[in-house]
Amino acid sequence: MKTNKLIIFLLAIVTSISFTSCVEDGDFDVPNSIGAEENSALQALLNTSGYSEISITNLKGLFVNGQVTEITSDIYVKGYVSSSDRSGNFYKEFFIQDSPTSPTTAIKVVTEFIDSYNKFNFGREVYINLKGLYIGEVRSGDGVIAIGGDRNIDDEVENLSINQTESAVLRSINTEQITPLTVKLSQINDSHVGVFVKVENAHFPSSLAGKTYHDSNNRFDTQRTLESCDGFGFTNFILETSAFASFGFTPMPSGGGSISAVVSKTFNGSDLVLALNSVEDVDMNGPKCTPLDINDFSVVVEEDFDAGTDNTNLNFPGWVNVAETGSELWTEQLFSGNGYAEFSAFRTGDAVNVGWLVSPSVDLSAHSQVFVNFMLAQHHLDSSANTLEVLVSTDFDGSNVAAATWQAISANIPTQADSWYQFKDGGLIDLAAFSGTLYVAFKYTGSGTDTDLDGAYMIDDFRILAK
Structure with missing residues (x-):
């Protein structure tokens, strides 16, 4: 009997020591320790001759629409975990983005690993040995590129098994502070999927007062409207919350402020949505924002192109x-x-073909606030190689575009998904970051010898507003 008690006592001590050794400094929130086996596996990957790193951007470039592709090359990808399943709002998946600050892209990792935040915590630097893994969509056509462990009969990517996850997805000792990418709701597009972003001047509509993030009548996801002030009006977006989110029945705030979340998509990929890692990322304790009043502004440059002659080279004063x-x-x-x-x-x-259309100038020094707005459309676009850029310059001499310094500004530029000839608002673009005499340019790039590259872009109702 004494022997049995002694054995039980020793086992308790060993268990206590083993458990403590897995967590540093008593911190159960962030797993800081890396097992010797995992660390050696990462070092072996990084130091193996013939293995090379591929960027997330280039990795996503290997994706073939409607197909799952096996990766047979000796390559690995590095990223920083941008999502967390700690609250239950993500399940058997996490995203990695290409940088902890100012990220440009991200990719999804699908796994059978549950509660992955215990190992792949928010901000963790991870390296994925891609050889033998697959890249594709979990649901064909959803538009979210993912790394998985196999393909199914529908040519969709399957989750990494537990063994695949442990052997191929390797943590470094680094957990970085993730700085959310500040964007407007109107700026969010497919390139932001998987990226941790921050939206300012945001709030929930008054019609949602007293509502919770999740509706108990929904078995799965609940979509709530989020809106933000954007120029002279509001931009709406979808905040999606899983039925399994621990914060699902938390009341949404009635004030205004900011929200930080991961850009994702609905189950079928039809809409972009925001998904919270934690309800603590919602900071809306202040007053709601108020859009700008257009009556406070004057139109300093305007062109509707109605006075032109059909099918001739454009020749408008100042352009x-x-x-x-x-x-x-x-x-x-x-x-x-x-x-x-x-x-x-x-x-x-x-x-x-590279063609420039440059607007008349505006003297920014004479105004406290300046915005540019225009309508855009497309037809017959067949390739992403046919592009339109919106640029600004403060050193353009009025004739030599090649000698000027041009900076791209974000606009809602039409894509192949937009209906032909259907004009859409390019957005109200704030020019407050610039000073001096400013020009706005539209730069087209394409080809007249390849039917995949010879589509058209259209511009209408150009205005620069200032006060």
Whole structure:
């Protein structure tokens, strides 16, 4: 009997020592320790001859639409965990983004690992040995590229098994502070999927007063409208919360402020949504924002292109129309009495077409606030190689676009998914970051010898507003 008691006592001591050794400094929230076996596996991966790192951007470039691709090369990818399943709002998945600050892209990792935050905590630097793994979509057509462990009969990617996760997804000792990427709701697009972002001037509509993040009548996800002040109005977005989220029945705040969350998609990929890691990432204890009043602003530059001559090279006072590469220029177009500017590389015969359309200047020093707004449309776009950029310059001399310094500004530029000839708002773009004399330019790039690259972009109702 004494022997049995002694054995039980010794086992208790050993168990206590073993448990304590797994957690440093008594911190049960962030797993800081790395087992010797895992550390050696990471060092072996990084020091194995012939293995090379691939960026998340280039890894996603290996994805073939509608297919699952096995990775047979000796490559690995590094990233920083941007999502957490600690609250139950994510399940058998986590995202990694390419940088803890100013990230540009992210990718999903699907796994049979449950409560992955215990190992792949928020901000953890991880390396994934990709050889023998797969890249594709979990649900075909959902638009979310994922790393998985196999393919199924529907050519969709399957979760990494526990063994695959432990052997291929390796932690470093580093847990970085993730700084959310500050964006407007109107700026969020597919490139942000998996990225941890922050939206300021946000709140929930008054119609949701007293509601909780999850609706008990929904068996799965609940979608709540989130809105933010954006220029002269509001931009709406979807906040999606799982039925299994521990904060699901927490009342949503009635005030305004900011929200930090991961950009994701609905189950079928039809809509972009925000998904919370934690309800603590909602900071809405202040007053709700108020949109700008357009009556406080004056239009200092305006062009609706209605006074043009159909199908001729655009020649409006103050506008600069330049063919940097190729012979094609922006043209004036009229349809049903509406005029607009258009660049189309169709049948130009040029291997490359680069065309610039530059607006009249505005003196920013004479105004405290300045915004630019315009309408954009497309038709016959068949490839992402056919692009439109919106740029600004404060050192353009009025003629030589190549000699000027140009900086891209974010705008809602049409894609192949948009209906042909359907104009959409390019967004109200704040020019407060610039000073001096400013020009706005539209730069088209395409080709007139490849039908995949010869689509067109259209511009209408250009305005610069200031006060």
